Amino acid sequence: MTTVISPGFKSLSIWFGLACLALLAVPAKSSSNGNCRCLSTEPCWPSSEAFATLEAKLSQPLLAPQQLAKPCYTSPASDECQAAQQQWENGWWRSNNPLSAGGTEHPNWATYVAPDGHIEACYLNTTLGHPCVQGSIPAVGVDARSVGDIQLAVNFAVAHNLRVVVKNTGHDYLGRSTARGAFLIWTHHLKDITYHDTFKPFGASNGTVYHDAITLGSGVQWQEAYDAVFAKGRNIVGGIAPGASVGAAGGWLQGGGHSILSPQHGLGVDNVLEMTVVTSDGKYHVVNAHQEPDLFWALRGGGGGTWGVVVSVTYQTHPSEAILTAFFMASPDTSTPGGAQAADASFRALFTELVRVTPAMTDAGWAGYAILEPNVTTAQLGLRFAYVAPASATGAQGVMQDFFAAARRLTSGALSVQIASVAAMPSFGDWETKYVRGTSGQVGESIEVGSRLLPRDLLVRDHAAVADAVLGLQPAFTGVYLVAGGAVSKVDPDSAAVNPAWRDALVHLFFAKGWAEGASFDVINAVRGQIKAGEAALHALTPGGGTYFNEASLYEPNFQRTFWGSHYDRLRAIKKQYDPVSLFVVPEGVGSEDWDADLNCRL
Ligand SMILES: *[C@@H]1O[C@H](CO)[C@@H](O)[C@H](O)[C@H]1NC(C)=O
Numbered sequence: 001m002t003t004v005i006s007p008g009f010k011s012l013s014i015w016f017g018l019a020c021l022a023l024l025a026v027p028a029k030s031s032s033n034g035n036c037r038c039l040s041t042e043p044c045w046p047s048s049e050a051f052a053t054l055e056a057k058l059s060q061p062l063l064a065p066q067q068l069a070k071p072c073y074t075s076p077a078s079d080e081c082q083a084a085q086q087q088w089e090n091g092w093w094r095s096n097n098p099l100s101a102g103g104t105e106h107p108n109w110a111t112y113v114a115p116d117g118h119i120e121a122c123y124l125n126t127t128l129g130h131p132c133v134q135g136s137i138p139a140v141g142v143d144a145r146s147v148g149d150i151q152l153a154v155n156f157a158v159a160h161n162l163r164v165v166v167k168n169t170g171h172d173y174l175g176r177s178t179a180r181g182a183f184l185i186w187t188h189h190l191k192d193i194t195y196h197d198t199f200k201p202f203g204a205s206n207g208t209v210y211h212d213a214i215t216l217g218s219g220v221q222w223q224e225a226y227d228a229v230f231a232k233g234r235n236i237v238g239g240i241a242p243g244a245s246v247g248a249a250g251g252w253l254q255g256g257g258h259s260i261l262s263p264q265h266g267l268g269v270d271n272v273l274e275m276t277v278v279t280s281d282g283k284y285h286v287v288n289a290h291q292e293p294d295l296f297w298a299l300r301g302g303g304g305g306t307w308g309v310v311v312s313v314t315y316q317t318h319p320s321e322a323i324l325t326a327f328f329m330a331s332p333d334t335s336t337p338g339g340a341q342a343a344d345a346s347f348r349a350l351f352t353e354l355v356r357v358t359p360a361m362t363d364a365g366w367a368g369y370a371i372l373e374p375n376v377t378t379a380q381l382g383l384r385f386a387y388v389a390p391a392s393a394t395g396a397q398g399v400m401q402d403f404f405a406a407a408r409r410l411t412s413g414a415l416s417v418q419i420a421s422v423a424a425m426p427s428f429g430d431w432e433t434k435y436v437r438g439t440s441g442q443v444g445e446s447i448e449v450g451s452r453l454l455p456r457d458l459l460v461r462d463h464a465a466v467a468d469a470v471l472g473l474q475p476a477f478t479g480v481y482l483v484a485g486g487a488v489s490k491v492d493p494d495s496a497a498v499n500p501a502w503r504d505a506l507v508h509l510f511f512a513k514g515w516a517e518g519a520s521f522d523v524i525n526a527v528r529g530q531i532k533a534g535e536a537a538l539h540a541l542t543p544g545g546g547t548y549f550n551e552a553s554l555y556e557p558n559f560q561r562t563f564w565g566s567h568y569d570r571l572r573a574i575k576k577q578y579d580p581v582s583l584f585v586v587p588e589g590v591g592s593e594d595w596d597a598d599l600n601c602r603l
């Protein structure tokens, strides 16, 4: 993992997430079974004449997506291969790549790992001795530039019973935007951005007017959205990840959408005024609180790739204001007389103190990302965080300086504090520009993740148990994300489909573990075992709790309850109404329990 925040926080490599599937897949069944989707490997796959007829009606040629590293096998000296080698961990290069119709952000989702251990991949490292094969990259895709293109693609997929995947950027921690043998609807080039001084939702009464809203096409990425909003002197609740290449109107939003601004302004789904979407019957819908409110509700947290192909989203923006920004970095100091044991004790005391003061931090206006990650050289676990607060939050300085003082007291034991600073900045836009965009990392590596929402009352009641459980995880990366509480907890839990557990939470706990290119099935399974063990520990810590659909494990035993709690039954009913043919199915998505493990055959 190269998610290293360089000393001084010149770059802020923070994880964030969305997803795709493949790892639970089993070999394709033969096509004669009417309960199964027709895959590209099967005789039922549409003929070239059928594809040509479709292509003639589309605005763009059909796509034949390839593996991102393929040029290094077919023409190793080419610019394309050199670009792959240089840009492998650049989210923009991956998401924009025309060769692969924007690959997946994590290569493991482009890889097919069969249950029997057989692996189909295309590794960047050509000397590993594996052939470059299609793996879980779809066979054919539509480069959708209009509602008409999307409707043609959807109607074609239904007519030919194809497995459909929808992708804008391919950022997805569960592989939800790709699948082996599938037909891709790529929304990446729906890049329209419209700023509205006043906005009246379709179907609303004349008196219903919002100010300073922005409509984003579903291919718009966060950096593009931020540019448009900051240019107006405004803020928007959006994703924070290196390079800001995550899609602003795709899976991030449909799964809930957390942000460093969420404690101040709510989740992404709490900031939506209207969405447009094409459903599996080919119909185009404008949905909002006044028009098809059930579908609008489901799209706000019910999960990406499940309801239809989103065309655009209209968000409320917020006034910009001055902020405080805090950075902290510390690690155990094993050079002290007490050695490793004293260092571990000091580090545990430090992290336990951070968990203890987290409710007070939130109340004082702080939000952001704390990360536990082993030092790449020493393998010793370090703690760092990047938080922001409105400059108007009067208690913010005091609570942060108290924490810094507690950390400094621990340095008399066996702790090394490298950074502990608070500074003023004119706006969130300045912070995002300085620390987020232009950075790379987080992508280009094979990882799986797990997560849990930590309720406020648990942190207040038993912070030591929380700290022990988090330190007991064995992943390469643990994010203790302070992205809930505040405004998130003031919203009516039933106003959007997103998990009601968000409304009681303070922290979204996220952990990840990866493997090197070419890793064997046994190595991959060992990582999965660690993810499952971490999940079990977090379930024990928060019985009956929930987590975030976009950043979660593929092994949730009761994903319906864990992702949606009491909202699941209503979501299932809306799914039956709007997608009766079940065209849109993703791993652990609403209705996916009707399908087998690879989501190609109905049970
Ligand atoms: C590529 O794989 C070979 C064989 O395992 C290994 O020796 C080499 O270090 C790898 N190269 C890179 C850049 O990882």
Ligand SMILES: *[C@@H]1O[C@H](CO)[C@@H](O)[C@H](O)[C@H]1NC(C)=O
Residues within 6 Å of the ligand: 206
């Ligand atoms: C709303 O405004 C439109 C355009 O100004 C007008 O034609 C319409 O009659 C108004 N509707 C109501 C219910 O006032």
Ligand SMILES: *[C@@H]1O[C@H](CO)[C@@H](O)[C@H](O)[C@H]1NC(C)=O
Residues within 6 Å of the ligand: 004, 005, 006, 007, 331, 375, 376, 377, 378, 382
């Ligand atoms: C990792 O450890 C090395 C050796 O102690 C140190 O020089 C380096 O600054 C550490 N890196 C981080 C990111 O803390």
